[in-house]
Amino acid sequence: MIRDDIKAAQIAAMKAGDKDTRNAVSLIQAAIKNRDIEARTGKAPDDDEALVVEVLQKMVKQRRESIEMYEKGGRQELADAEKTEVAVIERFLPAQLSEADTTAAIEAIKTELGATGMKDMGRVMAELKARHASELDMSKASGLVKAALS
Structure with a gap:
């Protein structure tokens, strides 16, 4: 289950002292928790995995848009930080179709x-x-x- 993989990745990142991964995983967990709260007020999701994948895809899309804007604005250090987050998030997404x-x-x-x-x-x-x-x-x-x- 993706949620378990995310939790395990956070523990591994904390043990390894990998701040970038730990921060990205914390952001993922916060986004999923927010989506869970939203789901409580509306229709419950049919599939928990689908809900998590939807959140992850949305996060990747937001970060890709940010990367583009940062690069246009000449802020390469911010773009690099976003690219690092995208790499961490994509580890938890199922393989995409070609x-x-x-x-x-x-x-x-x-x-x-x-x-x-x-x-x-x-x-x-x-x-x-x-x-x-x-x-x-x-x-x-x-x-x-x-x-x-x-």
């Missing part, structure tokens, strides 16, 4: 649903997310779905 595998999954769903054009994009994206949310960056998948349907 572009070829993603395209194959899109084609299979497109055929299965009988999708023919852009009007079917919502249905294809919903099915893709239902089947492969933890293995895909949905923003990149969106571009591939558009290409497949046009």
Whole structure:
């Protein structure tokens, strides 16, 4: 379970004196705890792993945006710190599908649903997310779905 891996990584980082990893793992745990609190007020998540993966993917996306902004602003030391956090966070994410595998999954769903054009994009994206949310960056998948349907 990803939560157990995160907890074990924090303990290992504390024992090793690895401040960067310890800090990144603490941020991960805080984000997951916040998401757990949000989930209490709404619909309970169907799958705990999916909830944790969603949080981790969101954290990676935020940090990549920050890296881009820091590099444009000439703040390389801040960009490097964010890159370190991304590397730690990505250790806990499931392996991502390659572009070829993603395209194959899109084609299979497109055929299965009988999708023919852009009007079917919502249905294809919903099915893709239902089947492969933890293995895909949905923003990149969106571009591939558009290409497949046009």
